Amino acid sequence: MAMFRLSSTAKRSMSVTTVLSCPTVPLSNGLQIPILGLGTSHNGGYSHDAIVYALTECGVRHIDTAKRYSCEEKLCKAIRESGRARSDLWLTNKLWPGDYGYKAAKKACLDSCSQMGVDYLDLYLMHWPGSLEPGCSNREMRADTWRALEELYKEGVCRAIGVSNFLVRHLEQLKEDCSVVPHVNQVEYHPFQQPRQLIKYCCQEGIVFEGYSPLAKGQVFSDPTVLQIAEKHRRTPAQICVRWSIQNGVVTIPKSIKKERILENCQVFGFQLDESDMAALARLHDDRHVTWDPTDVE
Template sequence: MAFAKVLQRPAVALSNGLQIPVLGLGTSHDGGFSHDAVVYALTECGMRHIDTAKRYGCEEKLGKAIRESGIPRSDLWLTNKLWPGDYGYKAARKACVESCSRVGVEYFDLYMMHWPEALNPGCSNREVRAETWRALEELYKEGVCRAIGVSNFLVRHLEQLKEDCSVVPHVNQVEYHPFQQPNELINYCRQEGIVFEGYSPLAKGQVLRDPTVLQIAEKHKRTPAQICIRWSIQNGVVTIPKSVKKERILENCQVFDFQLDDSDMAALGGLHDGRHVTWDPTNLE
């Protein structure tokens, strides 16, 4: 199989020295996975960063697509996430090993706690997060996970984890788009050496109809999606748009040959209204 030429795309350095590609392909449940789309992304678009989760129920399918692509494992960045139903020391270790088995790999490049709330009755969220994180620390030291992180964690959750454990998360993956810009959290992460990664960069399509986005897209002769993804990347945010359509995946990858002006960045930065298009962890202790 002839592989697409892999463009020299930017990567962001983690605190442990690993380089995470700044653009990835997200997967999801409820029709959010396509075998052909993943193979296309890897072989025709040069994508080398794939994000999934046990919650999405597509680990086996993803492993099959990766094997069919023929891309060497060492050339890929694979992120997986631990669902709260598997929180706790023993359960987390077991779930990670089982996820590796389902995907058909010996390690994940990044393994994350998916959500700050625990589902374990009788224990505080903080206690369960700390116990679970200690399991991830061991998996990291054993090489089963080359990096470990969290998703949807706010500053207070990260502060508690820092007090309770020894390894600071390498990544925090949070909803991020022009309507949802958690700048206090971003600044905290950067201060602590935590790479900030954004999901839902298109706000589930809501941002594609915004007049400011449309105006900037027209100015640059680009699509609204490309403008939003480019904005995230120029802000230094690792970005993982999701799509199961080949033409959209190709479009989303074509964001490295143009630059947004300072005025564009400022205009998009002014669109924040605090809305969430997915889970909102604001009230979780």
């Protein structure tokens, strides 16, 4: 089956105002996180022009990055060039395990703020449930690090704090050891990886579930079911999968360094997937990971 793609004329005719009115999801502390964001990464390169384009032409207000991606200073320049006010943006950053521990975590967060040219982060996440320190208890390191994030949260350096790649057992331990329940858990999520029990747990605990790699690193582009639904709606496979995440209430952060792909990924608010489409995509779950798998982290 041929994959449907929007023509350049069709793309230009689709209003980006639908992105400007991007829905938000409430966090337990009352903040509202945009349900659609733009991910960045050290894999696949970085494009200054693409970030500026996303902020100025596509209405993107939610940027996700991490110290690990080595683009904090570059993002600072792109944000300044875009002319967007800091208060109009939602900026997420992540703490790498190499900086875990109370003192190291606080310093790393402040360093990231400095690199990005901001006084605060909207969301700061522990990047991984495991420690890089040999012989160290993962649980103890998570608790020690989380206490630093709790303090950064109370100080206003981080408006919200959360975790990434944490499973139910990791979240349960954190709840026992600390006082602030994570506001967000960012985990791999796409039609082939649907951690339903984790999503249910997060919902019960008031933790917003955020998904990364919504396109399964391009694997969705060749899936017959995705292609069929894309043809039905005259949309691209990427738009179908991003829309699927959004209709499931999952905050999603597709990545791209190509302007046309970023625009495409943002134009997902002008159509709705049918119940049959949602059910068909739900059946694609086969538990595959296209990135890190935290299953063996104690």
